[in-house]
Amino acid sequence: MTESRTPVLVVGGGPVGLTLSCLLSDQGVDHVLVESHPGTSRHPKARGVSARSMEIFRRLGLEKEVRAAGLPAEQVRFYRGRDLVDPDYVRSGPAQEPGEGPEHTPSPGLICSQDTLEPILLRRATELAGARVRFAARLVSFEDDGLGVRAVVEDRVTGRPDRIRADWLVGCDGAGSIVRTGAGIAMEGPTGLGRYLSVRFEAPLGEVVADRASASYFLTVPGRGGFMAVDNDRHWIYQYPLGFDAETDPTDDEFLAGLVRTAAGIPDLDVTVHDTMTWRMDAQLAASYRRSRVLLAGDAAHVVPPTGGHGMNTGIGDADNLAWKLAAVTAGHAGEALLDTYEAERRPLARQVVDISTANATTPAGYRIDDELLLTATYRSAAVIPDPADTGEHEVLDPSGYRPGCRPGQRAPHVRLTPGTAGVTSTLDLLGPGFTLLTADEDPRWQAQAEAVRRAGFPLTLRAVRTAGQQEADPGQWARLLGADHANAALLVRPDGHIAWRGTLPADTRTLPALVGTLNCT
Template sequence: MQETTTHREVIIVGAGPVGLTLALLLRRAGVDVLVLEAHPGLSRHPKARGVAASSMETYRGLGIEGAVRAASLPSEHVRFFRGDSLVDAAAELITGAADPAEGSANTPSPGALCSQDRLEPVLADAARAAGADLIFGARVTDVAETEHGVEVSVDGGAGLRTLTADWVVGCDGSRSIVRERAGISLSGDQDLGRFLSVRFRAPLGATVRGREATSYFISGGKGGFLAVDNDTEWIYQYPIAEGVDSEALRHDVPRLVGLVRDAAGIPELAVEITDTMLWRMDACVADSFRAGRLLLAGDSAHQTPPTGGHGMNVGIADAQTLAWQLAAVIQGRAGGALLDTYTAERRAVAVAVVARSRGNAGRAYGIEDELLLGTGYAPAPVLPEGAYAPAATPGRRLPHADLDGGGSVLDIEWGRARLLIAGGVARWAEAVGSLAPASHLELPVVSLTEGEWASAALLKRAELAPGEALLVRPDGVVAARAAAAEPVGWLNQALGAMLRR
């Protein structure tokens, strides 16, 4: 472990997709970040695979949407195979998602199938380029809040070392040491099933040609396959029955080769096992996402069954909410009470999503993009009932609409709080100018009727009357909406509520 600077504004424990996304978002906001990862490198297993439209919008704003798409499976492979084996001529192909190239009226950035082992390198490269420090092989052994911040004990292979931070965020998975040291309990159901993930090489490209899919479900309790490249790189997922010694099984290479051959339906298939991983299906949520200066995001805060494709995407949304709030508190724009809203907002979403995922078990395919796009915070409903209905109401995501000159309204001052005006901006800009010195807040004022950000489509979609204003949070959620208000008074009230000061 090589780390010369012992104090950081934020230390993130865990370099999975959520931790890396959070690091990238915080660096974009100007926050000093260190990421500590216990493993020696990035994930070798696909793990999470579906990147929802809501997450792709985040990566669009960060400038890496193209890189994520380039690392994804071809859109024509986004379907699901169900049969008795890979050679089953009567196997069923189930379409799981629309072609991303077709786009959507509700998003400029449709979802993609980018497995975690391919997504993480994109995020890690971007985080490093943005100035985040990433240290692998650094196992956090203790986290303790002190009078002045947080002390983090780290074993980097050459003995223990203590680092300090103003804030620590646990993105360290279901067995989070940050959650444990914070004294936060989990509520829900654990150990709903145990599975063995086997990464292997085998010449199966010709076998599946013309029937390529992302996931191959094999009947008869034989597990299934996840495509890495639909050619020679594969993952075999095997459900472990009660009473089976899982550790012994994962190291029994002849047995694993036999299981792969049996599920593939090819007795003489040449199989090279390259890695194995045990995992457990849980459906639970942390009772709080914050304890003092310790915060949780992703799997450390909630574990979601894989049905519906929510788990990683809910964690990425955690990161987007937490990033702007932490930056605002650290940089003096908001009071510490703002971070209390993090649990209030994100835990309610996690509880609802875990319940939805449990209900989907055994029947859900693909990613429920509209569910995640429609996620709202009070006073809006947490999850939408029925189809997603775009609305520019407080607590809801600013809906996508085309700009008059091309692009999306989601691109307007992305990552910053902004004030969108259905008309001229002069009186609003004057009001913002009068408040800026006291608020420590740069608040761009944007006209939706003229200039580069004009959008007749948003005016119509959001039903904005002339002179109306939308205050949008850095994470793209509408914070407040004003009609013919007195600008200074309304802004004082709206910003005070948004920043909890």
């Protein structure tokens, strides 16, 4: 058996693994991705793509394609009623309606189901990494010797085993993660909070819901569950709550069609059942995100109740956080301790997301979808240098709402730019792919600082918010976000868009390279 080598082996080709593959390629990291299934998901499971995930897809050049594949923005509503024809229904929107209040992102979230999203991600991952993205390839076993991982992968078509030597192994292989089990990492938290039957079906419901089109239809009759729109026309998912004491799960198509008709409130509805899936609501978190040369991301690291739509998006955020750190370590720009900041930053965030989503699941009056929750993330780790006055007394996420700012650890804020030449319409478009030194105006004194960082071996780009060709759409917005105490400050922004440092022009050109080295744990 021959052995191939790769810096990173990614196990799992769902939304998280495919996003990680795209981000690694974008960072220039050679890697292999293996997925045991022969193709992408056929079932429209996770559907909500949050603003933060859309910003990541924007960076990858995928935002327009994902948005075109999703539900129209006017249908991102949430219906509550006895059935689909209830004249006394209530229909609400997201926590912040488009155009309501200040603009916090250039890329608002949307509904795009997993079976539609995954092929988009797979096409891009394959464009970038080619045959190193391998579906129908199953991880059989792996050994971690502290210097790397030796994995055995089986081609499920030919049955041929391959041996792969990787510097790092990332498990993106879901709640039943083989990688997590093999690494001996336990999951903590309750299971069995609920058990559900998901029925994918076709029925002519477009005209029925024409005056109440929504993304989700929550039924107020106990035990009825609810509907999820795939296209708000003929294609739907019905979520039916199952008890834990049932001897067998319903499989008869006519019985399932009857459940749909009863829940819809239309006795003669023409229903065609395509397939079903049973799933269990759990609320669990991995005891660790890293063990030696093995790292976890997505559902392998956290199982989030779907009540809130944060599970897949939290996993996509994991990929964004981890990709640049793996890139820095494998390129020799950073020490291996940088990978410890992945757990330090992402595990507390997942803890909060699990708790928020669990609380949503037990709220009788329902809950509102917060598209911007993950924008509020503020990191504390060795990869962030806080302001001297920052006490650190804050949670990772702020469920009370997003308030943009320029404090280290926060996501760099969006400021609309005009005239928006060369595809740049937001400050977020100025960032990456390495570290970005972001100044208010073009200043040649910062150029010497940036060149000193690059001479020290760290990739860095110098960008200004205001230039001869671009200005803020709202004059003075950047200064207001920096705050009066930081009027002349520049931001050092990480490849994942989070602020690593805020400060004024150093007197010594050795200062900034040393600071970047500290952030990279060298």
